[in-house]
Each structure stands twice: as structure tokens, then as C-alpha cells.
Amino acid sequence: MxxxxxxxxxxxxxxxxxxxxxxxxxxxxxxxxxxxxxxxxxxxxxxxxxxxxxGAGKVDYVRDKIVESVEEVKNKVEQLGKEKVIWYEQRKVPWSTPSLEKWLNVNK
Structure with a gap:
């Protein structure tokens, strides 16, 4: 052929x-x-x-990353909350105005 x-x-x-x-x-x-x-x-x-x-490995990886992110956010919120409580208790307001001082004294 x-x-x-x-x-x-x-x-x-x-x-x-x-x-x-x-x-x-x-x-x-x-x-x-x-x-x-x-x-x-x-x-x-x-x-x-x-x-x-x-795909199970990817699911586990994403789950671990989500858990890490949630823990970081939780720790940051706790830290900021403590700082806010300390600030509120000490009443350190560098940008204070008379109306703000009045509000802070009223809400003791």
C-alpha cells in the first residue's frame, strides 16, 4: 500500500x-x-x-487556616477589649472636649 x-x-x-x-x-x-x-x-x-x-488534604488545610484566623481575631479582639477597658477606667482622653468630659462624668 x-x-x-x-x-x-x-x-x-x-x-x-x-x-x-x-x-x-x-x-x-x-x-x-x-x-x-x-x-x-x-x-x-x-x-x-x-x-x-x-481533595481531602485541601479541605483539611483550609479548615486549619480558618481555625488559625478565628483564633487570631479572637486574641486581637480580647487584646483591644482589654485596652479599651483600661482606657475607659483611666479616662485618658487626649482629644477631650468639654461635652465629652461631661458625658464621661455622667456615665460613671
Missing amino acids: SSDQQPNVGKTVKGVVGGVVLLFSPVLIIFGPVWAPLFLIYWVYNYLTGKHPI
């Missing part, structure tokens, strides 16, 4: 793959709303039972 008469395998493979996709696309479209929740339930079940499915 000459090079002009050899079968074109690429076109055959593309045709077969395209035919399979066309054949099963209605099934995928019809059952798509069922597949996604089923996969999600399967993934969560595996994660909770300790099997660590794909």
Missing part, C-alpha cells in the same frame, strides 16, 4: 469517540442532577469515615 491508501486512524478514533458521546449524552443530561448529589454524598461519606478522598 502506498501512503495515499493507508487508513486514517485519527479520523476513525475521533468518529468512534464522537459517536459514543452522542449516544450517551442524553443519558448524562437526564441523570446529571442525580449524579452530582450522589457523588457529593459519596465524597462526604468517605471523608467522614477517614478514607480521605480526592
